Amino acid sequence: MTKSPSETSYHHKDLRQSLIKAALELIAQKQDASTLSLREVARRVGVSNAAPYRHFADKDALLAAVAEEGFHILTRCLNSSIEKASDDPLEQLQASGIAYVKFAISHPSHYRVMFSAFKADNLCYPPLNAAGEEAFAVLMDAIANGQQAGKIQGGETQQLAWVTWSLVHGLAMLLIDHQLTITDEQDIVSVAELATQSLINGMKAKTP
Amino acid sequence: MTKSPSETSYHHKDLRQSLIKAALELIAQKQDASTLSLREVARRVGVSNAAPYRHFADKDALLAAVAEEGFHILTRCLNSSIEKASDDPLEQLQASGIAYVKFAISHPSHYRVMFSAFKADNLCYPPLNAAGEEAFAVLMDAIANGQQAGKIQGGETQQLAWVTWSLVHGLAMLLIDHQLTITDEQDIVSVAELATQSLINGMKAKTP
């Protein structure tokens, strides 16, 4: 009986993917992702301290891969919330904003890693950049739809999308870091509704 | 000539205050405050690794003191922006929002330390909590003034303040972390104006 390479303590089928998976599992268990160590990830996979360096340039590169995965999941959450909403572009925009906040509070540590890894001006991790822009594009498209339907004020679509992103990102961060005195899940959704409702109201096209 | 205690390599006049000051200086120099080490702070003050532990329980306690100082400065910035504004409560609210974002981008590392240290539900550092609430109270008062003047919709003042805080905090964080493709100082102010203008517009009392 010769063991297959994947069963020995030596070769792994795909150590790269195993490391990302282990990092995700450890991050999900922690309330503070900054305490995650590369050695800890290696230990969980059952590999030496140095092994990850065959697949990632450094710790940041692994976290970038983890962040990329997070943006893909976020994009799916946002798209699915829009599909579930009505045909009204304004309701779609609000639904995606609420879904955004819900995603963040459901995966707090993962969300923090996403936003400590993602830099719009940094071209070190192109797939991460693409994943981040893909998620942002959902918000931006929702606003563009509202503008084309004449329900949102015209003009700088990108700037309005930045403003919307700021609102949901800020609320998400304050909630994740326990900087608002809210704990009840329903109260969180209420504030998210008030926030998105207020901003969208303020961005509405002026009815003649 | 006997040297005074403050001049020997041994006693300091006020090592506690010197450590906070050194930490602030080091943080101001760094773009990433998470790389700040306690040993580095001790080295800059010219004291042993263990010395800080006579004045702070641990590294977090020093960072809490640094964060507290940050919230005091922020409070002064917000109040001063309101004093400079017109009598209109809505303009005062917008001015404080813009001042908030300007403070954050002027002291990015300090701002990050403030929001990684401050926890509304954590009573470990009461002075930090008080300083954080003091800054938040400026925003909340501005909104309450707008409500009393009949210019902002009535109801949950605290929730509206949370929403406003979310907007400026989110914009601040996205700017600090270079997640928006803006670098020009004037463009930043433009977005901050658009953001605060849009939200305030959406929170306005309905004119009969």
Next chain:
DNA sequence: ACCTGAACACCGTTCAAGT
């Protein structure tokens, strides 16, 4: 080609010992 073992330069933190 892929991984290990051992090493280097750092941490945060503790504690006996010095003044």
Next chain:
DNA sequence: ACCTGAACACCGTTCAAGT
């Protein structure tokens, strides 16, 4: 009372050496 020196248990990262 306040600080030092040395130690402990951790890191991230590198590199010769193993398979």
